[in-house]
Amino acid sequence: MFASVRSTTLLGVVGRAVDVEVHVGVGLPGFTIVGQPDEVCRESRDRVRAAFLSRGFAWPNRRITVNLAPSGERKGGAGLDLAIAVAVLIADEQLSPESAKQFAFVAELGLDGSLRSVVGAAPLVAAVRDRRVVVAAGNVAAARAAGASDVVAASDLAHAVACLRGQDEWISSNSSDVLPDAAPHPDLADVRGQPAARLALEVAAAGSHHVLLVGPPGAGKSMLARRLPGILPPLSDDEALSCTMVHSAAHVAMPPSGRITRPPFRSPHHSISMVGLIGGGTSAMRPGEVSLASEGVLFLDELGEFAPSVLDALRQPIEEGVVRVSRARTTLTFPARFLLVAAANPCPCGAGTPGVCVCDDSARAKYLRRFSGPLLDRFDLRLAVGLPRVDDLVDGRPGESSALVAARVVQARAIAAARNGGVNANIAVDDLDTYAPLEPAARALLRRELESGRLSGRGLHRVRRVARTIADLHDAPDLVGESHVATALQLRTALSTLAGGAR
Ligand SMILES: [Zn+2]
Known part of the structure; x- marks a missing residue:
């Protein structure tokens, strides 16, 4: 039969x-x-x-x-x-x-x-x-x-x-049962002081700019990174469903509701394999961390400790927003639209400051080379994060809450979407003059930076996109001004300056 x-x-x-x-x-x-x-x-x-x-x-x-x-x-x-x-x-x-x-x-x-x-x-x-x-x-x-x-x-x-056979009753759960979603992300109000880092997070969220934080252990790099998903715009229904599907297929822990409702935060250890980060595998083709972080934040702590080949593999998903994994005759596409936040110590000993740092020049130069290269170029925002000031820790008032910052982020994203149809980090080089036109003083400032060698040609485009986002956050949707460019320059510290004492 x-x-x-x-x-x-x-x-x-x-x-x-x-x-x-x-x-x-x-x-x-x-x-x-x-x-x-x-x-x-x-x-x-x-x-x-x-x-x-x-x-x-x-x-x-x-x-x-x-x-x-x-x-x-x-x-x-x-x-x-x-x-x-x-x-x-x-x-x-x-x-x-x-x-x-x-x-x-x-x-x-x-x-x-x-x-x-x-x-x-x-x-x-x-x-x-x-x-x-x-x-x-x-x-x-x-x-x-x-x-x-x-x-x-x-x-x-x-x-x-x-x-x-109709002889027994199914176990049917009531569809109106409300099961809890995941707890909210930690709040920016917990961060005392650190005005530049707070600004960098806000700009990152508003323009979808990748961020590199460099600073000694204890500076709060990880604490800052964990607060980025909390200021991202809420997930749309489609994004939430897509995140839920990826998390379910990857077999990671889910909240009781079985739903992903907030922008994810993924923080893989630096020992992670290529398959773990990117996805794929020989038996089941599972999504990796880049897909789990899609619509949210991928945080790579101790960037210099990741295998160079693993970091190299990040370039394709960063550029395309998707991952393609192949096995035998099958090629699958997974989503990978994440915001990348990386953290690194300024030098091998971690201190970074002249006088305190015990690394010699060759050790520092070698360390610097580890995270130079094409990936580093993807970070629109590069920031030195110092130890918090004692005053801020002892009697600092709580910082602005994530809810307040998130409201500005949503507004800035709406301005960008209405003008260039997407986030500012994705403005094509050819479109910069259309979507991010410069005031004469802003143009002159960029010219001086280029002539002095403090800014490279590639860095120029990234600074212009960040300045566009900063202008949007100040509700200036048309011309990008000198102050916006100056702030963008401050949020893109030269690598040599970041990596310890070579100022
Ligand atoms: Zn050192």
Whole structure:
């Protein structure tokens, strides 16, 4: 007999509907899965059989063929288990075909027949959300986050079959239950003093400019970076859904609601591998940190400690806003629209200040070379962050709150979007004169910087974009003035100055 049951498989961060077709017929007893199953998927034979026996179902001692349609794409993971089990029961006439018609099944089976949560439940369920979706209890929140309106759960295979036969009740969670989202990001009000660094964060958020913070340990570089996502504009519904899909597919911890609702903050350790940062991998093609940080902030602390090849791989996603990973015949695209914040010590000993620093010139020069090069050029904002002043720490009043700064950021972004159709960091060089025209005094200032050699040709464009953002923050949407350019120059400290004592 023949049966067809709807399920879904994960391709990168996107779910694809799959029809699990099962034929049970004469021939030597056996179980074959065709339709490009991966290793985990092939092993479902053993899990499904064990689940049958554990839950008292008769295993058909006949020839069982499972086809995963459409056959063109590779099917991965264990999420097809339940659909295969239900299809075998139908094909073996232990369950009526009508009972499973309106359903899609997305769950792994344990050897004891229990239903288990699967990785990537949100994108998996999104591919079949027009149906009534059966998941493990642990995946209900993710399934709802994927926009499935009719989600039910079962505890094990026997329970699911009893529900399909109308003999038992599904575990159905009330869709009006409000589960908590992630806690808000830490607030800028916690930062005492540090006016230049605060300004740099505001400008970074408003114009989507990448930031490099250089300073000794204890200067609060990490504390500052963690407060950047809190002043980014709130995620649109589409962005939130995209973030949720990526986080679900990458199998990282999710808030109880199963939803990502705030700009993400990712802070990978400097020992991270290329695959961990960029994505890909040999078995499942998972998104990496750059995709998890999409629509939010990627923070690389101790930039000089990352492997140069890993940093090099960042250039393509920074330029294109997406990551392409390939394996065999498949190339997948993951989102990677992140704001990059990097932090580094000014020199190997960390002190940086002349007199305190114990590094010799060659050690300092070698350190400097580690984070020179093309990546460094991507940072529109480069800032020396000093230790906070004692006065600020002892009796400083709280700084301005993230909510106040975020309001200015939203306004500046609206000005930029209305003028150049996007964020200022993305203004093309050829469009700078159109979108960021300079007052004569501003032009003269830039000329002096170029002539003195303090500013390079490439740096010029970056300074002009930052000055554009600063003008927008001051509600000056037309000409960019001298003071805007002067501030932009201050926010782009020369590397030699940043990296310790060579002033
Ligand atoms: Zn030093």
